[in-house]
Amino acid sequence: MTSLIKYGSVAASRPIVEVLGIACITNMARGIQKVKHSHERVEETAPKASKDLCNMVAGIIENL
Structure with missing residues (x-):
């Protein structure tokens, strides 16, 4: 995963x-x-963190 993040960020x-x-x-x-x-x-x-994370990402997407 680390290399995926590294190369994706560079690209x-x-x-x-x-x-x-x-x-x-x-x-x-x-x-x-x-x-x-x-x-x-x-x-x-x-699963407890999932709901908050999904709401945060939805909010970010709405503001794009």
């Missing part, structure tokens, strides 16, 4: 193309969160 960095990057973080950094890290926690958090 889109031409003067006529605008680029917007969005990331959805589904778990906190180690040491910040009080509960143990696990894939199950990520799967639990992702």
Whole structure:
């Protein structure tokens, strides 16, 4: 994924193309969160963040 972002950004960095990057973080950094890290926690958090992320992207698109 990192290389896709890297090369996509380079290709889109031409003067006529605008680029917007969005990331959805589904778990906190180690040491910040009080509960143990696990894939199950990520799967639990992702749907909760999904609605907010979709609303944010819809709002951005409406304002283009």
